[in-house]
Amino acid sequence: MILMGPPGAGKGTQAKLLEKHFQVRHISSGDLLRGAVDQNTPLGQQAKRYMDHGELVPDDVLLGTIEERLRRDDSQGGFILDGFPRTVAQADALCGLLQMMNARIDDVTSILVPRDELVKRLSGRRTCRACGTMYHAIFDQPRVAGVCDRCQGELYQRVDDREETIRARLEVYDRQTAPVLNTYRERNLLREVDGIGSREQVFGRILAQVQKHG
Ligand code: AP5
Secondary structure (H helix, E strand, O other): EEEOOOOOHHHHHHHHHHHHHOOOOOEEEEHHHHHHOOOOOHHHHHHHHHHOOOOOHHHHHHHHHHHHOOOOOOOOOOEEEEOOOOHHHHHHHHHHHHHHHOOOOOOEEEEEHHHHHHHHHHOOOOEEEOOOEEEEEEEEEEEOOOOOOOOOOOOEOOOOHHHHHHHHHHHHHHHHHHHHHHHHHHHOOOEEOOOOOOOOHHHHHHHHHHHOOO
């Protein structure tokens, strides 16, 4: 399954719920890249300068990492892709890779959220460094400021969640990622889901779509 939608649409949030529900791996290209940046690997060093400005990491830097991740044993029972593919070239690369792996795309869900709401969500997002749980500085505060309710880890703001970088990411989405939706629409794989409402409401809509078409 592929989860699509602009930055802040709730792809990561919904992918975690789907991972638990279907017992298949959530694979986030953003998380893979942020992990590489944190560990200061050669991939991370190259990726950081693009990510900090809200630009896409070039395919020659990213594609090998995605392929390696999809070929691991824990992906063989299926996976939920979040943040990949983000360009038509990446969608083509994924198609070729899945053919080689004898796998297929069952479902592409695009989460729809208006722009103002995206900016609000992202500018207030706080994430636990230890367990990845997400909070919001105004709408979903932790019990103790800066501390994760679940694991007491430290909460941080992503470098690319500053307002001017958020706007750059949204422009990149419109220009480079929105055209990918058409390729899946033409193949009759695309389902669109309203992303406004509680996390549980959005999750219910995604499940209903998957079950209807599954
Ligand atoms: P990536 O990490 O993929 O970021 P993104 O696509 O910009 O998406 P986000 O993680 O910001 O948002 P999301 O839709 O997952 O929403 P979330 O659930 O977190 O990519 C980061 C960077 O890495 C890119 O800019 C690029 O540089 C690089 N990159 C990654 N993939 C790449 C690729 N394929 N090719 C090239 N470069 C690549 O939720 C957001 C907030 O909203 C949270 O605070 C959450 O709590 C809240 N929220 C969620 N659901 C709801 C709800 N229903 N109601 C209210 N609030 C909600």
